[in-house]
Amino acid sequence: MNKWVFNVEESHVGLRADVFVAQLLTETTRSQIKKLFDAKQVHIEGEPIKASYAVRFDDELTVYSNDEAVKIDPVNLNLEIVYEDDDVAVVYKPQGMVVHPAVSYKEVTLVHGLKYQIQTLSDINGTLRPGIVHRIDKDTSGLLLVAKTNFAHESLVTQLQDKTVRRVYEAICLNPIVEDSGTISTPVGRDEINRLKMAVTNDGKLAVTHFKVLKRYKKHNYIECVLETGRTHQIRVHMQYIGHPVLGDPLYGNKPVYGTTGQFLHAKTLGFIHPRTGKYLEFSHESPEIFRQTLEKLENNEL
Structure with missing residues (x-):
């Protein structure tokens, strides 16, 4: 057993x-x-x-x-480590990569790559999620915080709870947005019909997303979203809720789904207080090529 x-x-x-x-x-x-x-x-x-x-x-x-055990062997994924010291690392997760393994998911994940490139990782979240403080969806690209020590892990979790970690996303969404900016504040919980989805529900947990339109196109918008909370699928659920689903989203977007790489959502900026030094650090990473190519198509009225 x-x-x-x-x-x-x-x-x-x-x-x-x-x-x-x-x-x-x-x-x-x-x-x-x-x-x-x-x-x-x-x-x-x-x-x-x-x-x-x-x-x-x-x-x-x-x-x-009695489920078969998952063995996590280090795998060289040549991950891009944007920042690293003795306590923390900031890592870029490519689109299409799962963050950590599960009992039933035995493919290579970000954690396999972390174990190859980073010698020590916090063990607070157990053997399946060493170093993982928070996650982003498989088909969302962007920056992740990784804890190398339990001391750092506890501090970063507290910052997430206190809503002091700065998390800025960029996205391409559908349908013209009238407002230049706004805040979506609703409870988000598990969808009662489709358990793979989240939804705005009366008995969900409060989720707050601030958005700003960076550029408007004929049928699309290029937006920035700042997370105040970190619920599962939060931006995807919130943008669908206000009638502007994320382009390419297979769960919450329009059918037929545009493209084959998933939702056009990118975790661009990550800011936090360093657990040991108390200094505020902030890092940004450009969106993947497919995201930038799609913006170029919008600029050229090709989409």
């Missing part, structure tokens, strides 16, 4: 324990998840919990199961 340890991150707070575990053991059926809880094989601090338990930030769930 294998033991898996999963830490609850900001975007998962409030989920039912069975829903949380199901997101991690993605190839496990609902009935199998139910059996894990019925057999008291899901614990917090050594005590079994109920499937209905609402997970809290930094809860550590231990799941005992």
Whole structure:
């Protein structure tokens, strides 16, 4: 029997324990998840919990199961490390790359590359997510904070909770936007019909996105979004909610989906207070080539 340890991150707070575990053991059926809880094989601090338990930030769930273990070997992915010191690193995640492995996801991830290029990574989030403080979607490109020490990890998590980490995205979205800027403040939670999606729901967690139009085109907009909170799929859900879905988004965008690389969303700027020095650091990275090529097509009225 294998033991898996999963830490609850900001975007998962409030989920039912069975829903949380199901997101991690993605190839496990609902009935199998139910059996894990019925057999008291899901614990917090050594005590079994109920499937209905609402997970809290930094809860550590231990799941005992017979699923095959995931072995994370270092892989040379030639990751671009924008900044690194003894405590933290800022890494560029390319579009199409998953951040960390899961029990059922055994392909190469960013974590495999981190283990090759960075000698020490924090272990607060367990063996599947060493060093991972926050995540961005597979088909979203951009900058990620990586903790090399547990000291740094705890500080960065606190900054995320206190909303002092600066996270700026750029996106291409559909349909003309009248306002030059605005703020979307709604609760976001799991979609009741499609559990792979998030949605604006009455019982969701508050999500706040500030947006600004950088340039308007005939049917599209080039925008900047600043995250005040960090809910799963937040920008994608919020832009769909106000009628301006992100171009190329297979879950929340228009059908048929434009392109084959996923949503045109890029985590451009990342700013934080260094855990040890107390100095504010900020880094930016240009969008991927496909993003820039699409903007050029819009400039030339080719899209």
